[in-house]
Amino acid sequence: MGFLDSLFGRTKPAKPDLDQLFALPSAAITLQVATGFRATGAGSVCFRAMEGGEFARVQAEVQALLDADQGPKVEVTRDRYGYTWLLVRQDPGDLAALVTDLHAVNSSLENAGFGPSLLVSLVAFAEIAGAETAGPETASEEAGSPPGGRRLGLVYLYKRGTFYPFAPQSGEHRDNPLELQVRGLLANDLRLEDDLARWFPVWGAPGLAA
């Protein structure tokens, strides 16, 4: 925000940066090769629903758009802080399709003038047991959550255009070593958030629930 905007108290709502999302598929490959974490095919967009009929109309439109293909329907949840999550599922092997779906949500909201209400987007990863040695076998992927497998979400901050890793453990604890490891790994693939104070936890994010 500019100096004058501060001075005159007319700061505008921050605009989202949508471009960086498309770097995700290549980062997912890096992640899989180095750690054995694989995309679960679940991804979600989190936004703050604005009051008024127009936002409700736009949201319904977005859902209809995403439900138009054959895949599973979009799941809508409202978290305890009043934010809305749209959970999209795609074939775990086709991360590009997932990112395209997520981007459709973003751009629809932005075109309707609701870009500032976008909070984060999240793509879920799960650790596949023995994945380090495994080749392209895909049998276990449909199962979604192998017992004991760690979970990881790559969270995209719209207003910053940056990603950060979020690894929830039971009892609202974060697996900080894993998060920092992932940060080191993906530094070349994604624009990662430098300011650790902005890596806020998204407990119970849809698609990431353990």
Added chain:
Amino acid sequence: MAQTRFAPDRGLTTRMVATMFLLGLLYVVLIGVLIAYGFQLIFVLIISGGLLFAQWFFSDRMALYAMHGRVVSPEEAPNLHAMVDRLCALANMPKPQVAIADSDVPNAFATGRSPSRAVVCVTTGILRRLDARELEGVLSHELSHVAHRDVTVMTVASFVGVLAGLLTRSVLWSGMMGGGRRRGGGGGGAPAVLVILLVSIVVYAVSFLLIRVLSRYRELSADRAGAFLTGQPSALASALTKISGEMGRIPSRDLREAEPYNAFFFAPALAEGFSISSLFATHPPLQTRLTQLAQISGQLGRAG
């Protein structure tokens, strides 16, 4: 190019700029008179500047100390922190410290010299009375104060008033001690001192009013930015109504303690029976704030 629903209020900006201009003009007039009459300016300037600088620099700690606020960690107040986290991510601003003051007065304030050194404080009274959406509205209002650097703006704005106040006192004091020390300049001895005294008093009075006008505009701006941030102007309006309704029933001792820090409060802690002219109020009347929020609500819901 995507459209935007977040139209700035040009009228509000214009009025604010006009107020700031008048304050600046006042400052120039005061300095001009002082120079014309050859008053020893440097000393007074340094004192008033130093006072205000200290007040600005330590604003976060001073306000917390005065309000008995305590900075809380995410473990102590997970919900409050999560709300602030999300609002900061929405607004793309650094996260301020979060504090809770143990007081039954339902209120909240934000202070600190810069967005990276800011504190947002809520009282236990407000936590108890408001639901999650309303509390979020209040927090977004306070975060807007931080984003607008209202502590800095109001400190700079009050400089001329503090200067004039100090000057009045020092002229009176030196007058009583038998003649002010002056370099030979304009008029004779006594008239020059009188002119400075008179101008200082007038400047002080006018700047006092202007600062309050400015403060009311800043409040409206913060309401506006806060409502845009959450997209829930009605939740903010409901919080305002709730708190204003509660204010009259608060025990008065707590209120007097709170008054010096009213400037950055969500709603001023003045009992309703205490009739204060709207000219002197630091906050706009409730009805004005509600009207603006209703307008924003309509703006957000408009098809297009």
